[in-house]
Amino acid sequence: MTGPAREFVVEADGGSRGNPGPAGYGAVVLDAATGETLVEAAEYLGVVTNNVAEYRGLLAGLRAARELDPDATVHVRMDSKLVVEQMSGRWKIKHPDMKPLATEASRVFPPGRVTYEWIPRAHNKHADRLANEAMDAGARGEQWSPSASTADLDTGGTADRAARAGEAGAGARDGAGARAVVGGDARGAAGGRAAGGRRSGDESAAGERLAQAARTGAETVAPGAVARPSAAGSTAGTPSADGTAGTSATGGAAGTSATGGAADRAAGTSATDSAAGTSATGGAAGTSAAADADVRAAKAVASPGWGPPDMGAPATFVLLRHGETPLTPQKRFSGSGGSDPSLSPVGREQAEKVAESLARRGTIEAIVASPLARTRETAGIVAARLGLEVTVEEGLRETDFGAWEGLTFGEVRERYPADLDAWLASPDAEPTGGGESFAATGARIAATRDKLVAAYAGRTVLLVSHVTPIKTFLRLALGAPPESLFRMELSAASLSAVAYYADGGASVRLFNETSHLR
Numbered sequence: 001m002t003g004p005a006r007e008f009v010v011e012a013d014g015g016s017r018g019n020p021g022p023a024g025y026g027a028v029v030l031d032a033a034t035g036e037t038l039v040e041a042a043e044y045l046g047v048v049t050n051n052v053a054e055y056r057g058l059l060a061g062l063r064a065a066r067e068l069d070p071d072a073t074v075h076v077r078m079d080s081k082l083v084v085e086q087m088s089g090r091w092k093i094k095h096p097d098m099k100p101l102a103t104e105a106s107r108v109f110p111p112g113r114v115t116y117e118w119i120p121r122a123h124n125k126h127a128d129r130l131a132n133e134a135m136d137a138g139a140r141g142e143q144w145s146p147s148a149s150t151a152d153l154d155t156g157g158t159a160d161r162a163a164r165a166g167e168a169g170a171g172a173r174d175g176a177g178a179r180a181v182v183g184g185d186a187r188g189a190a191g192g193r194a195a196g197g198r199r200s201g202d203e204s205a206a207g208e209r210l211a212q213a214a215r216t217g218a219e220t221v222a223p224g225a226v227a228r229p230s231a232a233g234s235t236a237g238t239p240s241a242d243g244t245a246g247t248s249a250t251g252g253a254a255g256t257s258a259t260g261g262a263a264d265r266a267a268g269t270s271a272t273d274s275a276a277g278t279s280a281t282g283g284a285a286g287t288s289a290a291a292d293a294d295v296r297a298a299k300a301v302a303s304p305g306w307g308p309p310d311m312g313a314p315a316t317f318v319l320l321r322h323g324e325t326p327l328t329p330q331k332r333f334s335g336s337g338g339s340d341p342s343l344s345p346v347g348r349e350q351a352e353k354v355a356e357s358l359a360r361r362g363t364i365e366a367i368v369a370s371p372l373a374r375t376r377e378t379a380g381i382v383a384a385r386l387g388l389e390v391t392v393e394e395g396l397r398e399t400d401f402g403a404w405e406g407l408t409f410g411e412v413r414e415r416y417p418a419d420l421d422a423w424l425a426s427p428d429a430e431p432t433g434g435g436e437s438f439a440a441t442g443a444r445i446a447a448t449r450d451k452l453v454a455a456y457a458g459r460t461v462l463l464v465s466h467v468t469p470i471k472t473f474l475r476l477a478l479g480a481p482p483e484s485l486f487r488m489e490l491s492a493a494s495l496s497a498v499a500y501y502a503d504g505g506a507s508v509r510l511f512n513e514t515s516h517l518r
Contacts, residue, residue, distance in 0.1 A: 005069065005071045005072050005073055006031075006032075006068070006069045006071075006072045006073075007031075007032035007033065007072065007073050007074075007075070008029050008030065008031065008032055008038070008065045008068065008069070008072050008073070008074045008075070009029070009030040009031075009032050009035075009074075009075050009076075009077060010027060010028070010029055010030075010058075010061035010062060010064075010065055010074055010075070010076045010077070011027065011028050011030065011061070011076075011077045011078070011119075011124055011126055011127045012025065012026070012027040012028075012054070012057035012058045012060070012061040012076065012078050012127050013025065013026050013027075013054060013057055013078065013079065013080070013124055013127035013128045013130070013131045014026070014045075014050060014051075014052070014053025014054035014055070014056055014057040014080075014131055015050055015053055015054075015128075015131050015132070015135065016047075016048060016049055016050040016052075016053050017135060018047075019049050019050050019313060020047050020048055020049045020052075021047060022044070022046070022047060022135055022138055022139065023044075023045045023046070023047065023048045023049070023050070023052070023053040023135065024042065024043060024044045024045055024053060024131050024132070024133075024134030024135040024137075024138060024144070025041075025042065025043055025045065025053050025054070025056045025057030025060060025130075025131050025134065026040075026041070026042045026057055026126075026127040026128065026129065026130025026131035026132075026133070026134060026151070027039075027040070027041040027042070027057045027058070027060040027061030027064065027127055027130065028040050028041070028061070028126045028127055028130065028151075028152075029061060029064050029065045029068065032075065037126075037152050038068060039064040039065075039067075039068065040130060040146060040149060040151065040152065041057075041060040041061065041064050041130070042060075042130040042131065042133055042134040042144040042146075042149070042151075043056070043060065043134055043143070043144060044134045044135060044137055044138030044142075044143055044144060045134075045138075046138075048097075049097070049313065049458070051080070051082060051083065051095070051098060051312060052097050052098065052101065053131070054078065054080045054082075054083050055083060055098060055101035055102065055105065056101070057127065057131065058076065058078065058083060058087070058101075058105050059101065059104055059105050059108070061076070061127075062074065062076070062105060062108040062109065062114070063108055065109075066108055066109060070109075072109075072113075073113050073114075073115075074109060074113065074114045074115070075114075075115050075116075075117065076114060076115065076116045076117070077117050077118075077119045077123070077124065078116070078117075078118065078119065078124065078127075079118065079119055079120060079121040079123070079124040079128075080118075081118050082312050082502070084116045084117065084118045086098070086102055087102065087105060087106070087116050088116050091502070094454060094457045095312075095457055095458055126151055126152065129150075129151035130144075130149065130151045133148075133149055133150075133151060312457075312458060312501070312502045313458040314458070314499035314500050314501045314502075314507070315452070315453045315456050315457050315458060315459060315461070315499070315500045316459070316460040316461070316497060316498070316499045316500075316509070317449075317452070317461055317463050317473065317497065317498050317499075317500070318358075318363075318364065318460060318461070318462045318463070318495060318496075318497045318510075319463050319465060319470045319473055319474075319495065319496040319497060319498065320354060320378065320379075320382070320462055320463065320464045320465070320493070320494075320495055321465065321466065321467060321470055321490055321491070321492055321493060321494050322343070322347070322351075322370075322372075322374040322375045322377075322378040322464060322465075322466065322492065322493070323343045323344075323346070323347030323348060323349075323350035323351040323354075323374070323377075323378050323492055323493045324343065324344050324346045324347035324350060324492040324493070325341040325342065325343055325344055325347055325374050326341055326344050327341055327406070328344070328347070328492055330408065331408055331409065332406055332407060332408050333401040333404045333405055333406065333407055333408075333409075333412070333431075334398070334401075334405065334406070335398045335399045335400050335401035335405055335435070335436075335466075335468075336372060336397040336398045336399065336400045336436075337400035337401060337402060337405050337435065338401070338405030338406050339405070339406065340372055340373050340374075341373065341374060342373045342374060342377055343374055343377050343378065347374070347377075347378070347492065347493070348377070348381065350492060350493035350517055351377070351378045351381040351382065351493060352381055352385075353493070353516050353517055354378075354382065354493050354495065354516050354517070355381050355382040355384070355385035355386070356385065356516070357516035358382060358385070358386060358462065359385050359386055363460045364382075364386055364388070364460055364461070364462045365388075365456075365459045365460050365461060366388065366391070366456060366459060366461045366462070367379050367382060367383050367386070367388050367389070367390050367391065367461070367462045367464065368390070368391045368392075368393045368396065368452065368461060368462070368463050368464070369390050369391070369392055369393070369396065369463075369464040369465070370392075370393065370394075370396035370397045370398065370464065370465045370466060370469070371392050371393075371394055371396075371397055372397055372398060372466070375396070375464045375465060375466065376390065376392065376464075378464050378493070379462075379464040382462065382464070390464075393448060393452070393463075395444055395445065395447065395448030395451070396448060396463060396464075396465040396466075396469055397465075397466070397469070398465075398466035398467070398468055398469065399435070399436045399438070399441045399466075399468040399469075400431075400435045400436040401431045401435045401436075402430065402431035402432050402433035402434055402435025402436075403416070403431065403432040403433030403435070404416070404431045404432060404433075404435065412432075416432045419431065419432040424486070427439040427442070427482035427483075427485075438468070438472075438482055438485060439482070441468055441469070441472060442472050442475075442476070442482070445469050445472040445473060445476065446476060449473065449476065449500070453500045457502075467490050468485070470490055470496055471484075471485050471488050471490060472485070473496075473498055474488065474496060474498065474508055474511065476506070477498045477500075477506035477507070477508050478508060488511075488512075489512065490512055491512055491514050491517075493514070493516075493517060494512045494513060494514045495510060495512075495513040495514075495516075496508075496510050496511045496512060496513065497509040497510035
């Protein structure tokens with residue numbers, strides 16, 4: 001006669017020293033009744049993101065539990081809010097590296113046999129320690145060895161684990177706690193958690209092995225798993241006219257959005273700034289001061305900021321206004337309905353300078369440009385330097401200024417005074433001759449933003465656009481009123497940046513930065 005199914009608690013964690021960077025996971029399977037450690041698993045993964053490492057830890061724990069007893073019920077406890085919400089089906093999965101991992105995890109046990117609970121990091125020390133041991137081993141050029149592990153001894157002992165496992169087991173049985181039964185299709189949000197400073201160990205040594213490929217492993221029992229004898233003896237084995245000129249502040253944190261409970265999210269430097277002495281393009285710490293400054297700026301722009309760590313890596317849009325055209329120094333309206341001028345010699349030189357600066361920073365992963373000639377030409381110069389392709393996005397085009405195209409502000413005031421006054425007074429007013437209102441531009445940019453955030457979740461993307469679209473990205477991120485468009489100046493070939501988080505919040509990281517042009 002078959003006895004009752006066993007109940008296990010799986011605690012799992014993963015980390016990445018760099019995000020992406022040298023990464024590892026840890027997982028432990030506990031007896032739900034006694035808290036006894038049945039299986040420990042850990043592995044160095046090479047270069048992956050935090051959330052990928054967390055998923056790999058989850059998979060290792062679930063596979064080890066299934067090897068112990070394929071009929072068991074399992075209660076998973078993790079300090080990753082993102083993974084718990086994904087596997088509970090409450091958040092969508094968009095990141096391509098995470099979708100297959102979530103699907104694999106959902107299939108280890110039949111639907112309804114696994115529950116999930118978020119726990120504070122302090123309650124996940126055993127798995128956290130295993131993940132650190134794996135990363136430390138990787139930094140030495142080794143794989144994690146169960147015989148050298150002290151995680152079980154260093155993290156509280158059997159009595160403490162028994163108490164926590166008992167609570168988890170009770171929660172799994174009676175529905176208590178923050179958990180959800182997983183169906184056959186796990187869903188979640190994109191992102192990768194920033195680890196900077198969370199993980200211990202020799203990061204510099206690990207950095208020398210950045211080229212090591214991440215392993216995916218499809219074994220029933222996770223690689224690196226080690227079984228411990230249980231009581232039963234069982235064993236087992238991630239607005240203005242286009243010509244507006246001027247310079248303004250370049251600083252790091254311009255503001256935050258209070259959307260989605262993220263009011264305390266501020267832009268700024270993270271613990272990853274400690275690695276700013278080198279760039280992704282291969283520059284060493286002894287390179288020029290300008291290169292070092294560029295790398296530090298890039299780290300600040302691309303870092304996850306002060307948001308909740310499990311929110312995932314944001315989609316970061318680096319907003320580049322095109323270089324000068326012949327109309328720019330004349331301060332003439334130059335939108336999408338005019339002559340579509342190309343860059344002037346000065347504008348091409350500006351594009352070359354910004355390309356060199358972005359190459360030193362080494363953070364751009366993709367380039368998207370407005371379809372107009374001046375933006376495509378600017379983007380092409382940058383792309384050639386970075387070795388990337390340019391994707392054209394219609395939504396990034398400049399506002400259509402109608403009959404005002406090619407005119408100066410003074411000329412418009414002289415010819416169309418009533419229309420100009422209306423335009424200055426209301427975002428719904430259109431330029432003379434059926435141009436595009438700022439309200440219409442705002443709706444277009446919001447839709448384009450949402451489309452690109454979904455397409456580039458967790459990545460840093462260069463958007464090459466124009467004055468009004470870039471100001472609109474900034475205005476929407478700050479929650480500022482439409483009239484704020486008239487209170488910003490944006491120089492030709494300047495850089496701004498906005499980070500977009502999984503909960504819908506946004507953080508302005510940079511505004512009108514022009515140091516690369518000096």
